[in-house]
Amino acid sequence: MTNRTDLALERAAGFSGQSGIHLHTRGHAFRTTEIVIDSDEDGRVIGRGKGRYLTLELTRLTHTAPLLEEQVTELADELRGFLPEGAVLVAGLGNADITPDALGPQTAAHILATRHLRRELAENDPDTSFLRGLRPVSVLANGVLGQSGIETAELISALRTTVAPACVIAVDALACSELSRLGTTVQISDAGIAPGSGVQNRRAELSARTLGIPVIAVGVPTVVDLHTAAAKAGGDLRALPNLMVTPRDIDKLLSHAVRLLACALNLALHPQLTLADAEAL
Numbered sequence: 001m002t003n004r005t006d007l008a009l010e011r012a013a014g015f016s017g018q019s020g021i022h023l024h025t026r027g028h029a030f031r032t033t034e035i036v037i038d039s040d041e042d043g044r045v046i047g048r049g050k051g052r053y054l055t056l057e058l059t060r061l062t063h064t065a066p067l068l069e070e071q072v073t074e075l076a077d078e079l080r081g082f083l084p085e086g087a088v089l090v091a092g093l094g095n096a097d098i099t100p101d102a103l104g105p106q107t108a109a110h111i112l113a114t115r116h117l118r119r120e121l122a123e124n125d126p127d128t129s130f131l132r133g134l135r136p137v138s139v140l141a142n143g144v145l146g147q148s149g150i151e152t153a154e155l156i157s158a159l160r161t162t163v164a165p166a167c168v169i170a171v172d173a174l175a176c177s178e179l180s181r182l183g184t185t186v187q188i189s190d191a192g193i194a195p196g197s198g199v200q201n202r203r204a205e206l207s208a209r210t211l212g213i214p215v216i217a218v219g220v221p222t223v224v225d226l227h228t229a230a231a232k233a234g235g236d237l238r239a240l241p242n243l244m245v246t247p248r249d250i251d252k253l254l255s256h257a258v259r260l261l262a263c264a265l266n267l268a269l270h271p272q273l274t275l276a277d278a279e280a281l
Contacts, residue, residue: 004175004177004225004227004228005175005176005177005225005228006174006175006176006187006219006221007055007174007176007177007181007185007187007221008035008046008048008053008055008187008189009033009035009053009055009187010176010177010178010181011046011047011048012035012046015045015046018042018045019042020037020038020039020041020042020043021035021036021037021038021042021043021045021046022034022035022036022038023035023036027056027074028070028074029058029067029070029071029073029074029075030056030057030058030071030074030075030186031056031057031058032054032055032056032057032078033054033055033057034052034053034054035048035052035053035054035055036051036052036053037049037050037051037052037053037191038050048191049191049192050191051189051190051191051192052082052189052190052191053187053188053189053191054078054187054188054189055185055186055187056074056075056078056185056186056187056188057181057184057185058071058184058185059184060183060184068259068260068263069275071260071264072260072263072264072267072275072278073267073275075186075260075261075264075268076263076264076265076267076268077268078188079188079216079218079264079265079268080268080271082188082190082214082216083167083216083268083269084166084167084214085166086135086136086165086166086167087115087135087136087137087138087163087164087165087166088135088136088137088138088165088166088167088168088169088269089137089138089139089140089156089159089163089165089167089168089169090108090111090137090138090139090140090168090169090171090265090269091104091108091139091140091141091152091156091168091169091170091171091206092104092105092106092107092108092109092111092139092140092141092171093105093152093170093171093172093173093193093195094144094172094173094195095143095144095147096141096143099246099250099251099254100173100222100223100246100250100254101144101173101222102173102254103171103172103173103219103220103222103254103257103258103261104141104170104171104172104173105141105143106254106258107171107258107261107262107265108139108140108141108171109141110258110259110262110266110281111137111139111262111265111266111269111281112134112137112266112269112270112273112281113137113138113139114134114135114136114137114270115136115137115138115163117134133272134270134272135269135270137269137270138159138163138165140152140155140156140159142155151204152170152195152204152206153204153205153206153210153211154204156168156206156211157210157211160211160212160213165213166213166214167213167214167215167216168206168211168213168214168215168216169215169216169218169265170192170193170195170206170215170216170217170218171218171219171261171265172193172195172217172218172219173219173220173221173222173223174187174219174220174221174222174223175221175222175223175224175225175244176221176223176224177224177225177228177229177232178224178229178232179224179229181221182221182222182223182224182246182247182253183220183221183222183247183250183253183254183256183257185220185221186218186219186220186257186260186261187217187218187219187220187221188216188217188218189216189217190208190214190215190216190217191207191217192205192206192207192208192209192210192215192217193205193206193207193215193217193219194206218261218265220257220261222246222250222253222254222257223244223245223246224244224245224246225242225243225244225245226240226241226242226243226244226245227240227242229245259279262278262281263275263278263279264278266278266281
């Protein structure tokens with residue numbers, strides 16, 4: 001049975017190691033596992049392409065301070081290591097009307113958009129110098145193909161000339177195979193993303209190969225394949241429908257994940273901000 005998951009860490013479970021794939025762990029607030037794949041050929045054994053994959057794991061996501069501050073700070077530091085200099089386009093992928101798929105749009109709603117500030121603020125106004133010093137950031141959340149009739153990859157490609165981002169950050173809900181990782185794990189990758197691949201509804205790929213600029217994929221698992229989870233628990237698959245399932249407290253998990261990602265992304269994009277600034281957005 002295929003292990004249906006978007007997490008490189010789960011794909012690499014039980015992997016004995018080979019040349020071209022490097023894995024090590026670190027972290028303080030999170031248990032962070034970094035997997036670096038030197039080439040597409042090397043990554044075939046775990047079904048992943050060339051790139052760097054970070055998996056940050058917690059027992060649970062929480063709003064409790066100071067734990068939240070530690071988590072946001074550490075996640076922001078990890079994200080900052082993926083970012084080139086220059087303008088950034090943040091794309092919130094998914095359907096805001098379906099809770100398990102709303103991570104991208106809800107996170108995008110809390111990202112500080114700053115691209116317009118340099119045009120709109122007077123250069124000689126000293127009170128706006130802080131705002132004009134922020135990185136140019138644009139935000140996009142256009143919904144899914146069934147709502148707009150437009151692939152997100154098509155829209156980003158069309159915006160490249162106007163927005164001219166140095167990279168794209170694509171935020172999306174993910175699928176996992178371990179129940180314990182639902183709503184408790186963050187994955188960051190510079191290998192891009194194919195939205196919907198974890199639930200077998202693959203859309204146009206967002207990657208450096210397709211867009212010509214780096215694509216940093218950020219996500220949290222919100223669904224698990226029922227057959228995959230049952231097989232891991234030793235269940236009888238013949239009695240089960242093939243469904244994607246989500247926790248009954250998905251609203252709370254989503255709220256925590258959105259707050260964590262949005263705060264960390266804002267701090268990574270704009271180091272001048274404080275955590276209090278990020279939480280106010």
